[in-house]
Amino acid sequence: MKSAFFASGALLLVLLPGVALAQTTVDSVIVTARPDPEDSAVVAQARQRLSQTPGAVSVVAAESYEGRFALALDDMLRDAPGVFAQKKWGGDIRLSIRGSGLGNANHNRGLLIAQDGLPLNEADGFGDSQIADPLITRFVEVYRGGNALRFGGATLGGAVNMVTPTGETAPYDLRLRLDGGDFGMLRQHVAAAGESGAWDGFVAMTNQTGQGPRPQSQQNIQFASLNMGRDLGETAQLRLILNGAHIKQEIPGALTRAQFDADPRQASAGNVLSDYARDVTAVRGALSLDWNLASNLALSAGAYGIWKDLEHPIFQVIAQESRNYGAFARLDWNGEMAGRRADAYGGVWGRQGDLDSHFYVNQAGSRGALRSASYQNARALDVFGEGRLFVTDSLAVIAGATYGLAERDYDSRPVPGAPAAFNLQASRTFDWLAPRLGLLWEAPDGAQVFANVTRSVEPPNFSALSPTGSGFAPVEAQEAVTFEVGARGRRGAFTWDLTFYHAELEKELLQFSVSQDRPATTFNADETYHRGIEAALDWRFAPAWRLRQTYAWSDFAFRDDPQYGDNRLPVAPEHLYRAELRYEAPQGWFVAPSVEWTPRGAFVDFANTTRAPSYAVAHINAGWTFRSGVSLFVDLRNVTDEAYVSNVQPVIAATDATAAYWPGDRRSLFAGLVLDF
Numbered sequence: 001m002k003s004a005f006f007a008s009g010a011l012l013l014v015l016l017p018g019v020a021l022a023q024t025t026v027d028s029v030i031v032t033a034r035p036d037p038e039d040s041a042v043v044a045q046a047r048q049r050l051s052q053t054p055g056a057v058s059v060v061a062a063e064s065y066e067g068r069f070a071l072a073l074d075d076m077l078r079d080a081p082g083v084f085a086q087k088k089w090g091g092d093i094r095l096s097i098r099g100s101g102l103g104n105a106n107h108n109r110g111l112l113i114a115q116d117g118l119p120l121n122e123a124d125g126f127g128d129s130q131i132a133d134p135l136i137t138r139f140v141e142v143y144r145g146g147n148a149l150r151f152g153g154a155t156l157g158g159a160v161n162m163v164t165p166t167g168e169t170a171p172y173d174l175r176l177r178l179d180g181g182d183f184g185m186l187r188q189h190v191a192a193a194g195e196s197g198a199w200d201g202f203v204a205m206t207n208q209t210g211q212g213p214r215p216q217s218q219q220n221i222q223f224a225s226l227n228m229g230r231d232l233g234e235t236a237q238l239r240l241i242l243n244g245a246h247i248k249q250e251i252p253g254a255l256t257r258a259q260f261d262a263d264p265r266q267a268s269a270g271n272v273l274s275d276y277a278r279d280v281t282a283v284r285g286a287l288s289l290d291w292n293l294a295s296n297l298a299l300s301a302g303a304y305g306i307w308k309d310l311e312h313p314i315f316q317v318i319a320q321e322s323r324n325y326g327a328f329a330r331l332d333w334n335g336e337m338a339g340r341r342a343d344a345y346g347g348v349w350g351r352q353g354d355l356d357s358h359f360y361v362n363q364a365g366s367r368g369a370l371r372s373a374s375y376q377n378a379r380a381l382d383v384f385g386e387g388r389l390f391v392t393d394s395l396a397v398i399a400g401a402t403y404g405l406a407e408r409d410y411d412s413r414p415v416p417g418a419p420a421a422f423n424l425q426a427s428r429t430f431d432w433l434a435p436r437l438g439l440l441w442e443a444p445d446g447a448q449v450f451a452n453v454t455r456s457v458e459p460p461n462f463s464a465l466s467p468t469g470s471g472f473a474p475v476e477a478q479e480a481v482t483f484e485v486g487a488r489g490r491r492g493a494f495t496w497d498l499t500f501y502h503a504e505l506e507k508e509l510l511q512f513s514v515s516q517d518r519p520a521t522t523f524n525a526d527e528t529y530h531r532g533i534e535a536a537l538d539w540r541f542a543p544a545w546r547l548r549q550t551y552a553w554s555d556f557a558f559r560d561d562p563q564y565g566d567n568r569l570p571v572a573p574e575h576l577y578r579a580e581l582r583y584e585a586p587q588g589w590f591v592a593p594s595v596e597w598t599p600r601g602a603f604v605d606f607a608n609t610t611r612a613p614s615y616a617v618a619h620i621n622a623g624w625t626f627r628s629g630v631s632l633f634v635d636l637r638n639v640t641d642e643a644y645v646s647n648v649q650p651v652i653a654a655t656d657a658t659a660a661y662w663p664g665d666r667r668s669l670f671a672g673l674v675l676d677f
Helices: 002-015 041-050 145-151 257-262 269-273
Strands: 057-061 083-089 092-097 112-115 139-144 158-163 174-181 185-196 199-210 219-231 236-250 277-294 297-313 317-337 340-363 366-390 395-413 424-442 448-458 478-491 494-506 509-511 522-524 527-542 545-558 575-584 589-598 615-625 630-637 645-648 661-663 668-676
Touching: 041 057, 041 139, 083 645, 083 661, 092 158, 112 145, 139 145, 145 158, 145 366, 145 424, 145 448, 145 478, 257 661, 317 366
Parallel strands: 112 158
Antiparallel strands: 057 139, 083 092, 139 158, 174 185, 174 668, 185 199, 199 219, 219 236, 236 277, 277 297, 297 317, 317 340, 340 366, 366 395, 395 424, 424 448, 448 478, 478 494, 494 527, 509 522, 527 545, 545 575, 575 589, 589 615, 615 630, 630 668, 645 661
8 A cells, every 4th residue: 555655646746737757956957958057067068968868867966965974876876866876884885777787796787887987897897886985076977778878888777977076177276074973984075176277186085984883884995086187279188087095894794684673783793703894995097188179079088097906805805906997089079961960979998907816715804725816807899879860950860889899708726725716717708789779859948858779788797607617607698678768857946857768688697596597696587677767856846945856666577587487676676765855045054854765675585585674764964054165064864763774685585594684874963064265
């Protein structure tokens, strides 16, 4: 009954005259003709650029979250429709769009996470979001599904791109920030920006420490960023970006359902005994060139390199060192074709990654005897292009495609005294063509209606290939065809964004019981489907009042699977609703209560025997901005101290002993002081 009432309420919102459902924050709604007056120029430009996409895209400005205690991508993307970003522990976030990577127990798959357009993922597509600092991000671009073609992307989930400030786009010359609160959390941040002649520069550092809400949750994190630009005359600019991260985080572990019900604040006993942790040191550098070759032709090109060192005590101590590097080039053109307005872009992106991996016996968090050694090399190439032709003044036809090539080379060496170690040299190559067709119609007031069909392909990463002494598992690339239709715009007090999508998948990478037909735990399903609604509404019903809402309906399931039948896929709840009511007083203060509601919990397992509990969690955020550039905020999370499960670990079939439940944070209070000069 609760779910039916919820779905009925959502349907009523969809049917409101002239509204459709819209993006919850003005900071993430795309409107081409009427930019929101709160937007800075750089954010408005990003929205205008993304609005050329015939599909679901969003821009989230830093102003939408910097007045609260934002630690990771779940806080940054809270109000982006269609994005499932839920905390597990520390900065480890389950990030999924349209059901991407649901078969993964850990980290990110099926979604490109990028910074300034360049990947934070490894070259084989595997990655995490922990080396990105919300305080060193000017805005975030979200490309859902096949709309990530501009990055050469052809994965089911799309791309999330975090753009760092420059000396031109930072809204201050000097910023000092201090925030913290419960669980021993304390964060210091300093940033400076400026311009001098042909040069501009931005530099920032963040230090973050805390004990965490559960035992075995201590963290000590540092971020640093340098972004320097040099104008080369009036038509070109050269830019150097350096980012560094040093992350030491303990892992409290998932709980069984009985443990969660008894005390959700406890940690897994095994994690405490073996001192589970994930320590990362990473340095990333990029050099890029933007060059206006002519009045209607622009070139963007560059190269990047990332070095990362991982020390990861879990069931064994995983010690890995990786080096990823690549280069890209893209041409953007606008003009006329057959007397009609047209534009297009095309590019190429090549990358390579080398990873040295060693597993040791875990002796209370320290390295014991060496158990295995392997060396992984991944190479990838994407050649992509897309063009728009306006067949009328308001209707554009869009066509594009990506050609992709991915190679996997694996070399493991026998280790004396380690009987489980094996000697293996294996290679796989995948290639594909992913075409795309779309329509984009724009009304005189800037409202848009769009539709597209896109093919996506995801080659398996090294983890999915399950290398053993007998070689790679015979896993194939995941494929999908996604149909999408939607609308976005503004009318009066309402700003909306509504998308419906339906994806037919073959060979989706999920988890199965090992059998003769499926000889590895991670293997290809026969047929599955992912369909849903991504919706948001921003309603300014009075000059000082704003109601922001997002709603996601996620229907992901098997089709006549030999093991699972027509079961639903785990992890993502079918319904997820968020809302914030914000009052901004003329005197400069604001108060904003908000709620997150899952009326029915997600399945924990592919067998559909167990669900996580439903929940509703309320928060209150308030702040005051002084004319002198001083601002204060307080952020009270989980006001009613609700014990809830924020995320689950997918398993084949859950039992009473299955540790699959990640507790959400209990009631906590944070506050911050920001000084801008």
